[in-house]
Amino acid sequence: xxxxxxxxxxxxxxxVTMKPINLRSGYLFSHFSGKTDSRIIPITxxxxxxxxxxxxxxxxxxxxxxxxxxxxIGQALSGDEAVISTPVVSTVNGTVTEVQKxxxxxxxxxxxxxxxxxxxxxxxxxxxxxxxxLLYESGITALGKEGIPSxxxxxxxxxxxxxxxxxxxxxxxxxxxxxSLLLDNERAAQVLKGFALLHAAYPNAVLHFxxxxxxxxxxxxxxxxxxxxxxxxxxxxxxxxxxxxxxxLIPALLGMDMPWGYSPIHSGIIVIDIQTVLHCYEAAALGxxxxxxxxxxxxxxxxxxxxxxxxIGTPVSHVVADYxxxxxxxxxxxxxxxxxxxxxxxxxPVDLTFSQIIAVPxxxxxxxxxxxxxxxxxxxxxxxxxxxxxxxxxxxxxxxHGEQRPCIYCGYCEEVCPxxxxxxxxxxxxxxxxxxxxxxxxxxxxxxxxxxxxxxCPVKLPLSQGILKGQQKLIEAGCDPTIGMIPYYDLDGLxxxxxxK
Amino acid sequence: MRFxxxxxxxxxQSKFFYPIKPVIKAADDFFFGTPLVTQKAPHILDxxxxxxxxxxxxxxLLPATAAAVYFFGLRAVEIIIVSYVAGGLVEVxxxxxxxxxxxxxxxxxxLIFPLVxxxxxxxxxxxxxxxxxxFFGKEVFGGTGRNIFNPALVGxxxxxxxxxxxxxxxxxxxxxxAVTAATPLVMYKSTHTITPLxxxxxxxxxxxxxxxxxxxxxxxxxxxxxxxxxxxRIVVAYLGTVALLSYxxxxxxxxxxxxxxxxxxxxxxxxxxxxxxxxxVSSCYTKGGKYIFGIGCGFFTVLIRSFSGYVEGxxxxxxxxxxxxxxxxxxxxxxxxxxxxxxxxGRL
Numbered sequence: 001x002x003x004x005x006x007x008x009x010x011x012x013x014x015x016v017t018m019k020p021i022n023l024r025s026g027y028l029f030s031h032f033s034g035k036t037d038s039r040i041i042p043i044t045x046x047x048x049x050x051x052x053x054x055x056x057x058x059x060x061x062x063x064x065x066x067x068x069x070x071x072x073i074g075q076a077l078s079g080d081e082a083v084i085s086t087p088v089v090s091t092v093n094g095t096v097t098e099v100q101k102x103x104x105x106x107x108x109x110x111x112x113x114x115x116x117x118x119x120x121x122x123x124x125x126x127x128x129x130x131x132x133x134l135l136y137e138s139g140i141t142a143l144g145k146e147g148i149p150s151x152x153x154x155x156x157x158x159x160x161x162x163x164x165x166x167x168x169x170x171x172x173x174x175x176x177x178x179x180s181l182l183l184d185n186e187r188a189a190q191v192l193k194g195f196a197l198l199h200a201a202y203p204n205a206v207l208h209f210x211x212x213x214x215x216x217x218x219x220x221x222x223x224x225x226x227x228x229x230x231x232x233x234x235x236x237x238x239x240x241x242x243x244x245x246x247x248x249l250i251p252a253l254l255g256m257d258m259p260w261g262y263s264p265i266h267s268g269i270i271v272i273d274i275q276t277v278l279h280c281y282e283a284a285a286l287g288x289x290x291x292x293x294x295x296x297x298x299x300x301x302x303x304x305x306x307x308x309x310x311x312i313g314t315p316v317s318h319v320v321a322d323y324x325x326x327x328x329x330x331x332x333x334x335x336x337x338x339x340x341x342x343x344x345x346x347x348x349p350v351d352l353t354f355s356q357i358i359a360v361p362x363x364x365x366x367x368x369x370x371x372x373x374x375x376x377x378x379x380x381x382x383x384x385x386x387x388x389x390x391x392x393x394x395x396x397x398x399x400x401h402g403e404q405r406p407c408i409y410c411g412y413c414e415e416v417c418p419x420x421x422x423x424x425x426x427x428x429x430x431x432x433x434x435x436x437x438x439x440x441x442x443x444x445x446x447x448x449x450x451x452x453x454x455x456x457c458p459v460k461l462p463l464s465q466g467i468l469k470g471q472q473k474l475i476e477a478g479c480d481p482t483i484g485m486i487p488y489y490d491l492d493g494l495x496x497x498x499x500x501k
Numbered sequence: 502m503r504f505x506x507x508x509x510x511x512x513x514q515s516k517f518f519y520p521i522k523p524v525i526k527a528a529d530d531f532f533f534g535t536p537l538v539t540q541k542a543p544h545i546l547d548x549x550x551x552x553x554x555x556x557x558x559x560x561x562l563l564p565a566t567a568a569a570v571y572f573f574g575l576r577a578v579e580i581i582i583v584s585y586v587a588g589g590l591v592e593v594x595x596x597x598x599x600x601x602x603x604x605x606x607x608x609x610x611x612l613i614f615p616l617v618x619x620x621x622x623x624x625x626x627x628x629x630x631x632x633x634x635x636f637f638g639k640e641v642f643g644g645t646g647r648n649i650f651n652p653a654l655v656g657x658x659x660x661x662x663x664x665x666x667x668x669x670x671x672x673x674x675x676x677x678x679a680v681t682a683a684t685p686l687v688m689y690k691s692t693h694t695i696t697p698l699x700x701x702x703x704x705x706x707x708x709x710x711x712x713x714x715x716x717x718x719x720x721x722x723x724x725x726x727x728x729x730x731x732x733x734r735i736v737v738a739y740l741g742t743v744a745l746l747s748y749x750x751x752x753x754x755x756x757x758x759x760x761x762x763x764x765x766x767x768x769x770x771x772x773x774x775x776x777x778x779x780x781x782v783s784s785c786y787t788k789g790g791k792y793i794f795g796i797g798c799g800f801f802t803v804l805i806r807s808f809s810g811y812v813e814g815x816x817x818x819x820x821x822x823x824x825x826x827x828x829x830x831x832x833x834x835x836x837x838x839x840x841x842x843x844x845x846x847g848r849l
Contacts, residue, residue, distance in 0.1 A: 331544060338542060341542065342541075342542075360544050360545060362538060364536050364537075366533035366536050368502055368533060369532060370533075371552040371553040379547065379548060380548045380549040381549065381729070383728040385549075385553075396545045397545070398544055399534075399537070399538055399539075399546070400535050400537045400538065400539060401546055401550055402553075403550065405551050405602075405604060405646065406604075406645065406647060408646050409781050409786040412729075422786075422787070425786075425834065441839075454543050455543050455545070455546055457546075458549045458554050464542075465541065
């Protein structure tokens with residue numbers, strides 16, 4: 001790893017500023033109907049906000065406010081520095097009307113508007129501890145998969161232990177937030193200031209900015225910024241799904257193996273997105289608490305596909321009410337059509353894990369001779385449909401598009417697998433046997449459940465679910481996924497199991 | 502369309518048709534697709550299904566089939582129809598007995614099998630071949646996806662060995678009724694005459710029905726590889742090995758080994774490598790295994806063509822390598838996913 005970084009530093013001297021990352025496995029999605037446009041529409045504050053006590057990473061902490069108490073925007077509602085947690089802050093001015101087991105209900109005071117946020121003087125020269133304190137108090141440290149470290153126990157490690165911060169800006173999924181949208185006009189400058197703030201707050205950490213290869217303008221902008229700030233490392237990444245996940249980004253960018261079953265933060269790495277950087281700027285420079293999120297409404301189930309600016313705590317039904325297509329039954333999916341869960345309870349409040357809501361039309365109707373159609377608007381991994389050679393926007397729906405049959409060993413799942421395992425082989429071995437070392441040998445715990453194998457399978461086998469079943473069986477048998485072996489064996493091979501030889 | 506829908510619904514519900522429910526279900530799925538939706542993530546699935554997959558192969562076989570009909574007339578159509586009907590009956594009977602859906606793999610088998618037959622073959626031999634191939638090549642193993650050998654090749658192999666007189670002596674030149682015993686490979690073996698390569702390319706030579714029009718086969722094979730239905734690894738390894746070995750063999754043993762370009766174009770090599778060796782079920786599934794499979798096929802093809810009593814070795818070599826495909830896969834998998842700690846008993 002160190003040699004790789006040294007090589008990279010050497011490249012700096014000879015003038016190479018951007019490092020291309022070519023991912024070979026994975027799936028390149030392109031041209032889908034229902035992509036988001038470039039608007040950001042603020043959603044009105046509802047009559048009742050339900051603020052969940054666990055919003056992102058961290059434990060639920062005791063509530064500090066009482067029923068009937070008036071709260072101001074940015075006021076801490078709960079918090080406890082003894083456990084790993086981040087305080088929950090109020091996202092509006094209002095009155096606490098109810099304290100539930102896992103949430104607080106706040107009635108917003110609509111007359112008292114938000115204060116005007118302006119850059120506080122001297123924010124650029126803040127000390128690192130001060131910035132981290134502001135991040136903690138505004139609730140940003142709960143973002144990311146395992147939180148962002150601060151001096152107040154917001155993540156499993158101390159800030160000094162943070163070695164790498166990876167900022168991903170890759171549109172690799174079927175539907176994405178249009179990241180470039182967050183980077184135009186004055187927001188671009190804000191994000192760049194956010195980079196500087198992160199660098200000031202974590203001086204030990206290296207900042208890695210992974211940009212979608214297709215965003216040439218953004219790359220140019222970042223390169224210009226890099227000339228004055230050489231601590232930022234810049235990468236142009238092929239947007240092959242699932243390139244935005246830590247499991248793919250960390251080996252590709254840092255050249256190190258991801259230890260299976262361990263979260264990256266134990267190696268001193270956090271992976272965050274652009275919106276988090278924007279929040280960092282707002283918190284540390286403007287003093288604005290984390291109260292709003294920009295969420296993409298994508299998918300053909302919506303009549304329009306704007307981005308919306310939502311207060312945290314707003315119920316999903318309030319967000320999507322104006323945009324859902326009338327007369328079309330749609331399934332709402334959170335964050336990713338491939339990896340995300342379906343939103344069945346629309347009263348669920350928006351929390352920090354939301355980045356987009358996708359409406360996929362349900363389609364139980366049958367199609368006459370569907371397999372014989374030319375398929376101008378059908379996506380497929382194989383090139384058997386015309387859509388792969390044309391630029392028309394492809395349709396999406398929840399139909400299976402085919403019957404389940406025995407595996408024909410076409411090898412598509414192996415070809416797309418981003419972590420290099422053979423999904424159909426593991427699936428068949430899980431069906432055949434209960435618990436076996438052979439499954440561990442096939443690296444079953446390397447699977448990150450990106451569900452690409454399910455997606456491309458022409459015989460519609462539930463490969464990913466089968467692998468999950470195998471993993472669960474192994475864990476039930478006492479196997480530790482971080483070690484990757486059944487406890488019957490002695491632990492000499494431990495370091496090798498983690499993939500670090 | 503609505504009439505069909507009502508008809509299928511009534512037939513699926515009635516008790517009278519209960520025994521042949523798999524057949525009706527298959528026809529229903531064929532016309533109307535599936536009403537099922539995804540339950541968990543991924544919520545969206547690829548549009549490719551097994552019917553599309555198999556019909557792409559048929560699409561790729563169309564040039565060869567059209568050429569067969571053009572060269573050999575209605576006789577070719579007769580053979581294809583007989584093959585589909587007889588083989589389809591076996592498939593349907595098995596589906597009814599096993600109470601499992603009719604599988605789509607037969608669509609390809611039923612067309613590939615007649616294309617590798619000589620045009621003079623009696624229809625009863627076609628029936629025997631396809632029934633044997635589908636029965637012993639596929640159904641006894643459990644249907645499409647579980648067969649060890651390519652069913653069309655098993656049928657062809659059986660009738661080649663059982664009726665050698667019919668299968669290897671009566672060939673036809675295109676557009677003529679003159680029966681000849683000489684395919685280009687036979688001519689090379691007996692008199693060392695090389696048929697002009699252009700004649701081979703355009704099909705002006707005796708041979709099995711589908712394998713004569715090589716230009717169409719190459720086009721179809723390329724189409725299959727571009728559409729990702731067949732894998733380029735096997736084809737490249739197979740044809741490359743044949744070219745290399747025949748080049749070397751022709752240099753050192755010109756008496757028995759034919760030159761590379763002639764070897765590539767003559768006989769059923771192009772058809773076999775592009776449509777039969779690439780059968781995903783019976784060939785290797787690992788990437789490395791596919792190369793080994795192709796190299797093995799090429800080696801045995803040249804070996805059988807040059808040094809055995811048979812003039813054509815494609816069919817034997819593919820069936821032979823089919824038998825070894827699982828063990829090649831096992832070796833490749835065990836090499837790729839090594840046990841993590843070696844040397845101790847009970848270790849992975």
